[in-house]
Amino acid sequence: DTAVSQTPKYLVTQMGNDKSIKCEQNLGHDTMYWYKQDSKKFLKIMFSYNNKELIINETVPNRFSPKSPDKAHLNLHINSLELGDSAVYFCASSQPFTQGALEQFFGPGTRLTVL
Amino acid sequence: AQKVTQAQTEISVVEKEDVTLDCVYETRDTTYYLFWYKQPPSGELVFLIRRNSFDEQNEISGRYSWNFQKSTSSFNFTITASQVVDSAVYFCALSEEFRTGNQFYFGTGTSLTVIP
Numbered sequence: 001d002t003a004v005s006q007t008p009k010y011l012v013t014q015m016g017n018d019k020s021i022k023c024e025q026n027l028g029h030d031t032m033y034w035y036k037q038d039s040k041k042f043l044k045i046m047f048s049y050n051n052k053e054l055i056i057n058e059t060v061p062n063r064f065s066p067k068s069p070d071k072a073h074l075n076l077h078i079n080s081l082e083l084g085d086s087a088v089y090f091c092a093s094s095q096p097f098t099q100g101a102l103e104q105f106f107g108p109g110t111r112l113t114v115l
Numbered sequence: 116a117q118k119v120t121q122a123q124t125e126i127s128v129v130e131k132e133d134v135t136l137d138c139v140y141e142t143r144d145t146t147y148y149l150f151w152y153k154q155p156p157s158g159e160l161v162f163l164i165r166r167n168s169f170d171e172q173n174e175i176s177g178r179y180s181w182n183f184q185k186s187t188s189s190f191n192f193t194i195t196a197s198q199v200v201d202s203a204v205y206f207c208a209l210s211e212e213f214r215t216g217n218q219f220y221f222g223t224g225t226s227l228t229v230i231p
Contacts, residue, residue, distance in 0.1 A: 031217065041223075041224050042223055048218075090160065094219075103150055106159065106160040108159055
């Protein structure tokens with residue numbers, strides 16, 4: 001069983017388009033995250049959701065918006081895509097700190113290419 | 116300021132050599148967690164180890180070992196008798212409590228190349 005899944009795995013699109021990346025976890029975790037990994041492999045946290053509440057929102061352009069229909073899903077919507085948005089986006093989930101800050105489980109990543 | 120520093124950007128070793136990857140962290144919390152992740156060329160992020168701030172006991176798992184020293188705020192990772200399959204980017208991470216959840220901070224990664 002896949003713990004954290006993301007779709008699509010690859011996404012190629014034109015500048016200015018709007019796209020979404022879906023993420024689902026079947027681990028029963030309370031917290032989910034989105035990370036962006038650039039070409040230099042630097043992992044930057046974008047958002048995290050705890051029990052459907054946004055608790056962290058780093059300095060990410062408001063073209064990016066997370067949507068969590070339920071505890072098991074955290075989708076990433078991107079409007080008006082720009083060349084600089086090209087990266088690999090990882091979804092992750094974890095238990096909350098109060099339960100021992102277990103490791104984050106990562107999805108396989110979505111490679112976004114903006115042309 | 117960087118919460119997790121991995122000063123070694125790239126390391127190359129010859130197969131069977133030992134290699135240590137350095138990680139220095141910064142936190143004011145008394146309770147925190149440290150992690151190492153591996154990212155092989157295939158791209159997935161693989162969890163290797165978790166340590167809480169109250170457990171400074173070193174750990175060994177096969178060819179892997181970890182040295183946690185609170186006095187120097189370091190959590191170093193050593194691979195003994197390296198193999199080509201160890202070639203990957205390795206990330207050190209810190210988790211702190213944040214409101215009702217937790218925040219993770221990743222280092223910039225160390226790219227390890229093991230030459231056959």
